[in-house]
Amino acid sequence: MGRKGLFLVLFLLSALSIFIGVKDLMIHALLYGDSQQWLIVATTRLPRTISLILAGATMSICGLIMQHLTQNRFVSPTTAGTMDSARLGILLVMLFLPSASTAVRTLAAFIFAFLGTMVFLGLSRLLPTKDPIFLPLLGVMFGNVVGSLATFFAYQFQLIQNMSSWLQGNFSLVTKGSYELLYLTIPLFFIIYYFAYFFTVVGLGEDVAVNLGINYSLVQTLGIGLVSAASSLVLIMVGTVPFLGVIVPNIISLTYGDHIKQTIWITALYGSLFLLICDIISRIVIAPYEVPVSLIVGIIGSLIFIYLLVRRNRA
Structure with a gap:
């Protein structure tokens, strides 16, 4: 499907x-200017749709960048400890600065996400094998350790209910005035x-990058910083959305290749479409209620992730 077709489907x-x-x-009623109907659109429906588009695009692009920086198809912010580290940062701010603003919590989430991801990269260099499955497994284990630490503090200080909202991506509470930080993902x-x-x-390897005159470590650090910032914004606003950063970039890579500059916008579009479809399903499967x-x-x-694993083993 061409870009025009994708934009039409997105619309x-x-x-x-x-x-x-x-x-x-x-x-x-909307055409005749019904104030109540327009109020619903402006305060809940439109903010939710915009946040779905931005969050889907953001997590997909973050996964794309992480996969290139680590040279591994199954790495993303949710499988590299990035999101778990960000949650720990938010929790510590809630403990020591309970009246902190959303901006302060976002900054803390960014700092911890960045540091956590750098620790993950450091640990990845200790792996004795080049099997690509081991790297995301390491990330999941590292994330579980960090997440367990956050859960321990949450139980100790009776904040487990607050923390649960970051564990599940949920757009049902998105309203006007509560999602606007997501617009910062656009300049990112x-x-x-x-x-x-x-x-x-950098995705071609350190030797290739150095031979082409590129500072491998600097570019990798910059990429991790951008991914951490974008992931933190999504986490603060709507919570964690699993698998999105893994499956969408892989699907795009199979179809359009690996050059980021040529695939970044198509990755963002597919990510938004995928999240919109999942959200629509979540609202109609047990209507009038909804699931996260x-x-x-x-x-x-x-299911798609399992297919990708099976396809890789057969290849």
Whole structure:
């Protein structure tokens, strides 16, 4: 499907997302300027749809960059300890600075996500094998250790209920005034696009990067910083969305190749489409109630992930 077709599908799914909900929206009422109907659109439906588009694109691009930086197809912020480290940072801020603003919590999440990911990269260099499956396994184990530490503190200080909201991606509480930080992911997209060539070369290995005059360590650190910042924004606003950063970049790579500058926007589009579809399913499967979108993403994503693993072993 061409880009125009993808944008058309994105527009149609966005419109469908706006009209699905507990309260029915009527097109004729909106056309005649019904204030109550427009209030619902402006305060809940449109913010939710925008946040789905931005979060889906962000996590997919973060996965794409992480996979190039680590030269591993199964690494993403959710399998490298990035999100778990960010949660620990948020929890510590809630313990020691309970009245801290969202900006302070986001900064703490970014710092811990960055440090946690750098620790993961350091641990990855100690692996005796080049089997690509071991690296994400290491990341999951490292993330579980960090997550267990966060859970321990959460239980000790009775914050487990607050922490649970970061464990599951949930867009049901997104309203006007509570999601706007996600707009900061847009300039991050352009920064990542600007450095896309360098990330692509780094993905070819340290020797190739050095031979082409690129500072391998500096570019890798920059990429981890951008991924940490973007992932922290998504975590603060809507929680964790599993598998998205793994499966979408892999699907794009199979179809469009590995050059980041040529695939970054198509990756963002597919990520947004995938998350929109999962969110729509989460709202209609037990309507008028809904399940967390992370549950739907986890089910569909795990099936695709298994397929990718099987396909790799057969290849």
